[in-house]
Amino acid sequence: MRKLGLPEVVRACLFDMDGVLTKTAEVHDKAWKETFDEFLRRREGPGFRPFDAVADYDEYVDGRPRADGVRAFLASRGIDLPEGDDDSPPELDTVHGLGNRKNALLLEKIRTEGVEAYPGSVRYVEAVRAAGLSTAVVSSSANAHDVLTSAGLQALFDVRIDGVVAAERRLPGKPHPDTFLAAAHDLGVEPGAAAVFEDALAGMDAGRSGHFGYVVGVNRAGQADALREHGADIVVGDLVELLEAGM
Template sequence: MLGLPAHVTACLFDLDGVLTQTAKVHNAAWKQTFDDFLRRRAAATGEQFRPFDPGPDYNRYVDGKPRADGVRSFLASRGVVLPEGDPDDPPEADTVNGVGNRKNVVLLERIHQDGVEVYPGSVTYLKAAVEAGLRRAVVSASANCGPVVAAAGLEPLLEARVDGLVARAEGLRGKPHPDTFLAGAARLGVEPAHAAVFEDAQAGVAAGRAGGFGYVIGVDRVGQADELRAHGADIVVTDLGELLDGGSTT
């Protein structure tokens, strides 16, 4: 009924792009932040300004990763290396953490202005998982996972949360490492082999495969089905509702 193997007793859901439509808000916040930084850098150095591409740049360097990893990864692709700084750096600081904190300021402004949208198919799937007695956790790199889950009205459907704040407090490596998903399974009291991972990011799918999880579902919102498969997805769908209605998968 849920499109999962019989041995799966728990579901570990990424948040942005799987349950909520905040991935596009994250993308827009990254673009604004990186473009502002690159524009200032070009003016100071005389280099040509090349804006952040919300397609390949977002999917390859940023999506699904902890904030600092995303900053470091994208800027490295442009030959830019910044000092790490401190996690509490002000958003004006030209450090890895400062740029990441600036992105967070922009993100919260956009969420406050526009609210949080959910994917209806994902909410239907969550409710079906509740009725089927499956354990359920959200696993996100975002430090804003809690407020977003609350704003989206998803708290009653989820039993546990592992997010960017938990990862920082417990020293968990971000995706594509499996640490956060393993922590999610542990919070639900299930072995990884009995848990399914639901991810829209290439890094997240790779984390699910690296952790030895029982089933890895890639959620293709942006036309990257082949890449999700290449990174370890067992199956790729465009919406979780497809798993309920027996529709075709890609």
């Protein structure tokens, strides 16, 4: 392994955004909880069981495209809503309506609170680029451009495959590997020559099923064992640990 903590075969690095590069996982979590709790309170009354900001978030929505997250969580509660349309208004109780409600809350939080990058991740991406490796962001978020811009990271990546690009190309989201495969293709490398960096279990599944050269699990939520079980070759608490391990 070189000083980046990666096998020599790796020529490109594919980074998830929320929770790996930026401290937005918590913002997403809050927006999901507000959205689902308000919906459940109206549907089931004051005795409703709230959205669990850790267990439900990790299991059903983290790393998934927005509508998939809505479907997965509602199915866990035995709730089946109409799909609605991509542009369903946020006040409409459909899959896309709830997703759009969550997105409106998220964008408001980004505007009012801003977005912070993990310093260790920035240092690692800069080291990767200095070593001549290509870089991509692979995110389920349709707001990746706004988040990267707010965090000052947009210049660090050669390719961005996000929720907008996935919709345009009709790519299924994580846990399917298609968005990561598209990033590798756009960078001109085979999957076996690319490393995936993820903090979500759905992202681990995508890295494993896509047969990528190396899969790095970033343990931001105390789920190191689960990350390994879902396909991580190595688990770190912060990407800077890879630089320190490679020295």
